[in-house]
Amino acid sequence: MSLWQRVENVFRRERLIREIDEEFESHLEAAMAAGEDPREARRTFGPQLRLREQSHDQRVVAWLDALRADVVFGWRQLLKRKIATTAAILSLALAIGACTSVFRLIDALFLRPLPVAHAERLYALARQGPDDLGVLRIFDGFAHPNFTRLRAAAKGQAELVAASFIHRTDLTYATGNEMEKGYVQFLSGTAFPLFGLQPSLGRLFTAEDDGTPGAHPYAVLSYNYWSRRFANDPGVLGRSVHIGGKVFQIIGVGPVSFTGTEPGNITDIFLPASMNPDVVREDNRWLRALAIVQPGVSLEPLRARLDAVSLQFETERAKGFAGMSPHNIEMFLQRKLLLQPAAAGISRLQDDYRRPLVWLGVLVALVLLIACFNVANLMTAQAASRAREMALRVSIGAGRARLVQLVLVENAMLALFAAALGALFSSWAAPFVVSHINPPGNPARLLLPGDWRIFVFGALLTLVVTLLFGLSPALRASAIQPVTALRGGEEPHARQRSMYALIAAQVAFCFVVLFFAGLFVATFRHLSNQPLGFDAGNLLLLETYTPHGQSPQAWSQMAETLRTVPGVTDVAIAGWPLLSGGWAGSISVNAAPPTDTLGWFVTISPGWLGAMRMHLLAGRDFHASDSFPGQAIVNQTFVRTFFHGADPIGRTFEKVNPAGRRQLCQVIGVVPDAAYSNLHDPIRPVAYVPFRQLDEKGAINPPEGGTFLLRTVGLPPLSLSTTLRRLIAQTNPAYRVTNLQTEQELVDNQAIRERLLALLAMFFATIALLLAAIGLYGVLHYSVLRREREIGIRLSLGASLGSIARLVTARISKSVFAGAAAGITLGMASVRYVQTLLFGVKATAPEMLLAPALVLLIAALLAALPAVLRAARIDPTTMLRAE
Amino acid sequence: MKHAGTLQGSLDLLALKILSRQPKLHGYAILTAIKVCSGDALNAEVGSLYPALHRMEKDGWIRAEWAEREDGRRMRFYQLTPAGRKQLAAEEARWHSVSSAINRLLREA
Numbered sequence: 001m002s003l004w005q006r007v008e009n010v011f012r013r014e015r016l017i018r019e020i021d022e023e024f025e026s027h028l029e030a031a032m033a034a035g036e037d038p039r040e041a042r043r044t045f046g047p048q049l050r051l052r053e054q055s056h057d058q059r060v061v062a063w064l065d066a067l068r069a070d071v072v073f074g075w076r077q078l079l080k081r082k083i084a085t086t087a088a089i090l091s092l093a094l095a096i097g098a099c100t101s102v103f104r105l106i107d108a109l110f111l112r113p114l115p116v117a118h119a120e121r122l123y124a125l126a127r128q129g130p131d132d133l134g135v136l137r138i139f140d141g142f143a144h145p146n147f148t149r150l151r152a153a154a155k156g157q158a159e160l161v162a163a164s165f166i167h168r169t170d171l172t173y174a175t176g177n178e179m180e181k182g183y184v185q186f187l188s189g190t191a192f193p194l195f196g197l198q199p200s201l202g203r204l205f206t207a208e209d210d211g212t213p214g215a216h217p218y219a220v221l222s223y224n225y226w227s228r229r230f231a232n233d234p235g236v237l238g239r240s241v242h243i244g245g246k247v248f249q250i251i252g253v254g255p256v257s258f259t260g261t262e263p264g265n266i267t268d269i270f271l272p273a274s275m276n277p278d279v280v281r282e283d284n285r286w287l288r289a290l291a292i293v294q295p296g297v298s299l300e301p302l303r304a305r306l307d308a309v310s311l312q313f314e315t316e317r318a319k320g321f322a323g324m325s326p327h328n329i330e331m332f333l334q335r336k337l338l339l340q341p342a343a344a345g346i347s348r349l350q351d352d353y354r355r356p357l358v359w360l361g362v363l364v365a366l367v368l369l370i371a372c373f374n375v376a377n378l379m380t381a382q383a384a385s386r387a388r389e390m391a392l393r394v395s396i397g398a399g400r401a402r403l404v405q406l407v408l409v410e411n412a413m414l415a416l417f418a419a420a421l422g423a424l425f426s427s428w429a430a431p432f433v434v435s436h437i438n439p440p441g442n443p444a445r446l447l448l449p450g451d452w453r454i455f456v457f458g459a460l461l462t463l464v465v466t467l468l469f470g471l472s473p474a475l476r477a478s479a480i481q482p483v484t485a486l487r488g489g490e491e492p493h494a495r496q497r498s499m500y501a502l503i504a505a506q507v508a509f510c511f512v513v514l515f516f517a518g519l520f521v522a523t524f525r526h527l528s529n530q531p532l533g534f535d536a537g538n539l540l541l542l543e544t545y546t547p548h549g550q551s552p553q554a555w556s557q558m559a560e561t562l563r564t565v566p567g568v569t570d571v572a573i574a575g576w577p578l579l580s581g582g583w584a585g586s587i588s589v590n591a592a593p594p595t596d597t598l599g600w601f602v603t604i605s606p607g608w609l610g611a612m613r614m615h616l617l618a619g620r621d622f623h624a625s626d627s628f629p630g631q632a633i634v635n636q637t638f639v640r641t642f643f644h645g646a647d648p649i650g651r652t653f654e655k656v657n658p659a660g661r662r663q664l665c666q667v668i669g670v671v672p673d674a675a676y677s678n679l680h681d682p683i684r685p686v687a688y689v690p691f692r693q694l695d696e697k698g699a700i701n702p703p704e705g706g707t708f709l710l711r712t713v714g715l716p717p718l719s720l721s722t723t724l725r726r727l728i729a730q731t732n733p734a735y736r737v738t739n740l741q742t743e744q745e746l747v748d749n750q751a752i753r754e755r756l757l758a759l760l761a762m763f764f765a766t767i768a769l770l771l772a773a774i775g776l777y778g779v780l781h782y783s784v785l786r787r788e789r790e791i792g793i794r795l796s797l798g799a800s801l802g803s804i805a806r807l808v809t810a811r812i813s814k815s816v817f818a819g820a821a822a823g824i825t826l827g828m829a830s831v832r833y834v835q836t837l838l839f840g841v842k843a844t845a846p847e848m849l850l851a852p853a854l855v856l857l858i859a860a861l862l863a864a865l866p867a868v869l870r871a872a873r874i875d876p877t878t879m880l881r882a883e
Numbered sequence: 884m885k886h887a888g889t890l891q892g893s894l895d896l897l898a899l900k901i902l903s904r905q906p907k908l909h910g911y912a913i914l915t916a917i918k919v920c921s922g923d924a925l926n927a928e929v930g931s932l933y934p935a936l937h938r939m940e941k942d943g944w945i946r947a948e949w950a951e952r953e954d955g956r957r958m959r960f961y962q963l964t965p966a967g968r969k970q971l972a973a974e975e976a977r978w979h980s981v982s983s984a985i986n987r988l989l990r991e992a
Contacts, residue, residue: 006941023910023959027929030911030958046930058937 009060010068020055024048066402067409074410084382085414088375091771092418092469095368096461097425098764102361103457104430108263108446109350109357112453113343115257117196118292123158123299124342125150125289125306129335132328132584132598133682139335140346141165141285144273146313147188150289153309157302158291161195162188162273165286165348166265168442170545170738171243179736182225183445184243185260185267186276186287192220194292195258201226202237202252210272213279218272219248223256225268241269244277245547259447261290261342264349264437266445282317283658290342299339307337322660323586325594349437349444355837356757363516363764366509370768372469373502374775379411379473380499381782390477403478411470412462419462423450436756439749441741472498499779500811504819507856510772511823512830514852517758517765519834519843524758526840527751533635533674534578535613539743540717541577542708542724546734549702552692554732556624559605561731562708565723570611570711573691575603577707578612579746582677586656587642587685594656597641600676600684601655603628605691609671611709619649619669627700628689629655629663635673638685655687661696665689679750680839709743717742757837769855773863776812780867784808788874796876805868816860820853894927894935896978899963899971902945907960910936936961944970 009016024045031041045051057065078085113119126140142150144162151160164186170179189210197204200223209216219241221230230236240247248271260267278284293302311333318329340346383390390403430448437444476498542562555573563571575583583601586594606622609615622631632653639648648670654662665687673683693701712720721740728735748755784791791804799807831843841848901916902908908916910933917927939945944967950960963971 019959022957024933026909026956026958027911027933029956030909034911034915044929046928051930051933054934055937058934058941 003061006059006061007064010064013056013065013068016056016059017052020052020059024051066405070406070409071413073406074413077410078413081382084378087774088378088414089418089421091371091374091774092415092465093421093425094767095364095371096419096422096458096465097429098364098422098767099361099368099461100422100426100454100458101429101433102357102364104426104448104450104454105353105433105446106357106361107453107457108448109347109353110263110344112263114195114261114345115255117194119343121293121295122342123291123293123339124346125160125291126338126340127310127335128338130331134331138338138351139285140288142287142289143282143285144276144279144287145282146285146310147287147289149309149313150306153305154291154302156294157297158293159190159194160188161191161290161292162186162287163191163261163290164273164276165288166260166262166267169243170736171241171269173239173241179738182243182268183260183265184269184271185262186271186273188273192254197255197258199252200255201234202250204252204254205270205272210274213274214277215274216272217246217248217275218251219243220270221250221253222259222267222270223254224259224266226253229268243269243271246275248275261288261345262347262349263345264347264444264446266447282313288346290346291339293339303337303339306339310337320660321658323594323656323658323662325586325596327596328586328594349446352753353437355834356753359516359834359837360757360760363513363761366513367764367768367771368465369468370506370509370513370771370775372465373506374469374771374778375414376469376473377499377502377775377779379407379469380476381778383407383473383477386477400478404474407474407477408466408470411474412466415462415466415470418465419458423458433756433760437752439745439752441745496783496811499782500815503775503779503812504815504822506772506775507816507819507860508823508826510768511820511852511856512827513761513768514765514855515823515827515849516834517761518848518852519831519838519841520754520758520761522841522848523837523839524751524754527679527754528748530675530679530840532747533614533672536743536747538712538717539612540710540712540720540724541739541741541743541746542710542728542737543576543705543739543741544708544728544735545705545738546736547704548734549704550732550734551702552700554734555691555703555706556605558728558732558735559708561727562710562724565710565720565727567712567715567720568710569713570607570709572608572611572709573605573706574608574709575691575703575706577709577743577746578602579675579677579679579743579750588654588656588662589642589651591654595642597685599638599642599653599655600686601689602676602686603691603693604688608688608709609633611711612674614671614674617670617672618647619667621669622690624692626668626690627692627694629665629694631668631690632665633669633671633688634667635671635683635686635688637673637683638687639670641685653687675747675750679747754837754839769859772856773859776816776860776863777866780808780812780864781870783811784867784871791871792874792876792878795874801872804871808868808871809864812864813860816856820856824849824853893978894931895939896971896974897925897927898932898935898939899944899967899974902961902963903968903971906962907950908962909958909960913961939967942970943967 028038028041028045032038114122116122124140125142126138128136128138131137142162147160147162154160166183166185168181169184171182171184172179187205189205189207192204193206199220202220204220205216205218209218221236226232226236236250237252239250241250242248248269254270259265260270273279273287276286278286291302293299314333314335318324318333321329324332344350393403393406427450434446434448435443437446559571559573562568575581584598585601587597587599588594604622606624606626609621616633617636619633622633634648639645642653643651648667650666650668652664652666654664656662671688674686676684676686691703691706693703695701710717710720710724718740725737725740728737787808791807794804794807827849828844835843897917898913901913901920905912905916910929913936914927914929914932917925936945936947940947940961943964945961946964947959947961949957952958
């Protein structure tokens with residue numbers, strides 16, 4: 001009989017039994033037909049039931065049949081205890097789902113190789129060294145001339161590919177059309193051939209299209225963009241797209257899988273690197289250099305060679321750094337070239353979220369452990385009520401392995417249901433988290449495919465979870481002593497010990513989760529409560545662009561027009577809003593050499609200080625006739641840093657740019673410190689200079705871009721968007737609104753990562769607390785049930801309520817305290833690894849430890865209450881009568 | 884009425900041998916054949932025959948199929964497979980070597 005037939009027979013038990021019986025029946029008939037005595041014939045047959053079982057076992061795959069029986073039995077068991085089953089499945093599902101979500105994010109961001117040939121041999125070049133504040137940082141930008149030299153130096157050992165930082169920019173498919181936003185990446189012409197990519201439509205640009213700067217205005221669309229924006233229309237070939245004042249011709253569509261080299265960003269349009277206006281500039285580091293290293297090439301000699309080439313390039317350049325202090329030049333030249341594995345691509349998102357995701361992973365793993373321990377306790381308590389059934393099975397000859405299988409099958413079913421629900425949860429949760437990674441107007445774009453990698457992870461997780469919560473109850477249930485169990489007694493001590501140990505572990509993990517959540521929340525609150533130095537509320541920012549520049553008068557006229565809109569109280573102009581950009585230079589006072597500390601600048605119009613609600617401490621605001629170079633208003637840190645605290649009004653300083661050009665400014669006012677570009681960094685010395693700027697010959701520069709600031713009263717700023725856009729288009733068609741947002745959004749954006757981390761940590765802390773409390777409640781409930789008789793006797797002997805409460809909670813409070821102590825130790829030991837994620841929070845501060853401990857204590861008390869009440873309400877007479 | 888019974892472990896051999904002579908037999912027929920061919924000297928137990936048949940079926944020595952008799956009743960008929968034929972040869976050889984050894988012992992001891 002074939003194996004397949006026997007497998008089949010497992011699932012048609014009824015029919016198989018019928019066939020066996022039919023054969024026996026036909027045998028008897030044949031015997032009787034041959035004249036045998038019916039009674040004698042039946043007698044010789046022996047016990048038919050046993051015979052049937054024997055035959056049945058021969059004709060099925062025995063282990064599979066046993067498994068089938070266990071599944072059927074387990075299913076009935078699960079149905080019998082609906083509430084416990086639901087609780088177990090839900091808590092496991094949540095934990096499994098959370099783990100899977102974090103894994104999906106980690107996989108998509110860090111583990112999944114780029115869909116290019118030789119991803120495993122892909123490295124990213126970067127330079128490591130101190131930044132202007134002396135902090136060790138990694139700089140991964142390169143200037144194109146430097147890249148060309150590096151590429152030549154690597155020949156034979158590695159192929160270098162230039163990939164610009166993906167940037168969001170304005171583009172349009174016909175002049176005069178509304179601008180739209182697109183994500184653009186410049187690639188060296190060799191990129192597509194080296195990556196082994198084939199076009200879905202048309203052709204991809206090649207090395208020939210990337211020779212002469214500005215000569216090949218070709219664009220390749222990503223498949224993703226082609227589908228979204230053009231609904232896969234093949235007619236897109238040959239169309240032109242206007243980007244940054246240039247016209248590009250679309251020559252092809254990339255392969256389905258390739259979305260650029262930055263996980264977290266999906267490129268819409270690829271352009272040849274030689275089309276970047278900065279391709280010949282030595283000072284603009286706008287691209288990342290990726291190396292595809294030849295097989296068998298050792299990395300260190302290659303790195304050393306590239307390091308030397310890069311250093312030579314920068315050293316030559318540094319000779320012209322007249323405007324930089326010798327110390328800063330030295331720091332700059334100290335940077336060392338690194339080759340970092342980049343199989344998964346390379347992006348800012350990776351740098352920003354590497355640690356947060358790891359810690360999120362730790363938190364959800366702890367929650368998963370808590371859930372597993374919880375379910376293990378639930379199972380253990382239930383194993384007690386099933387002791388008799390197990391004993392019965394042992395006494396009719398079931399082996400130990402068979403019993404372990406019986407219980408494990410049941411647990412595996414629980415885990416499978418939980419995993420299925422968890423997968424559902426993660427299919428919602430992972431994209432939800434991604435959509436909250438960046439500012440709302442520009443969310444991170446990360447492909448999260450649910451493929452075999454995710455499935456294997458989920459399957460492994462389910463297996464681990466089953467073993468974690470299922471193995472020990474299974475082993476214990478199977479180790480039952482039939483004699484004791486059937487007599488009605490118990491061997492409770494081992495079981496009790498493990499339940500209390502699991503409670504202690506849950507409390508410890510729960511404490512750690514609460515502790516981290518507390519740190520992350522405190523960090524977020526601290527960051528968002530940072531004093532800004534200005535009022536960000538009701539401040540609308542209108543970023544505009546005029547292709548050929550507009551005179552300062554035109555800019556002021558536009559500001560005047562905007563002021564007429566009802567609800568607008570103040571209008572001012574700045575080069576860019578605070579917290580959105582930076583412009584720095586060395587400072588020289590009294591013609592001294594350039595300083596080590598940089599001064600930071602922002603261009604503003606008269607009235608900007610008032611609109612920002614920044615108050616002058618001394619001096620005056622700008623007049624319309626002030627200009628840069630010429631006048632400046634500085635902040636207190638600037639005064640402290642460059643004038644050593646002396647009254648600066650009327651004094652002068654020079655902004656020195658790297659080429660050594662000096663621009664003289666006279667200080668006409670002092671304002672309090674305010675946030676400049678990043679809330680995480682210390683306050684910088686900032687000089688506010690007039691929006692009206694003069695060139696080297698003293699002629700007025702017509703600004704091409706600027707931001708109008710509108711302070712509104714009595715209505716939400718963004719409600720004016722449509723009115724303002726229309727008004728600007730009517731007043732002067734040369735102006736294009738490229739972005740519209742509020743200053744508050746920029747402030748909020750500063751803490752997005754911290755808010756996300758705080759939010760998720762709080763969520764998991766709540767879950768952990770809930771699970772731990774349920775666990776406590778369950779164990780207490782079980783222990784009261786078990787000791788009802790004892791408590792009844794004690795009560796009848798006149799025990800006080802307090803002593804009963806103590807009796808019930810004595811052991812568990814020991815577990816809780818032991819767990820909390822372990823949790824504190826664990827938390828303190830791991831806190832230095834999270835330090836970089838914290839801001840303004842001291843992890844060892846007493847309140848950071850006290851708060852979670854208190855929360856945990858309250859939860860424990862609440863969880864203990866029902867059991868204590870139940871114990872107190874035991875009626876001794878009923879209890880004793882029942883005996 | 885007590886019969887001489889079957890020798891321990893020889894039921895497989897007997898059933899296979901019977902089936903090698905007659906291609907399609909049901910359980911009762913195999914039982915009868917053993918009895919008749921041995922001149923009433925050997926008698927297989929019903930309780931051992933069926934488990935043995937089902938085990939040999941699992942091992943692939945014999946094949947079973949349902950077929951209708953003339954009176955319309957369904958019966959399960961067994962027949963030898965090539966693997967069963969090989970098994971029979973092996974069992975026969977083993978039987979001969981064992982029985983000749985026993986004979987030698989009885990003669991010479």
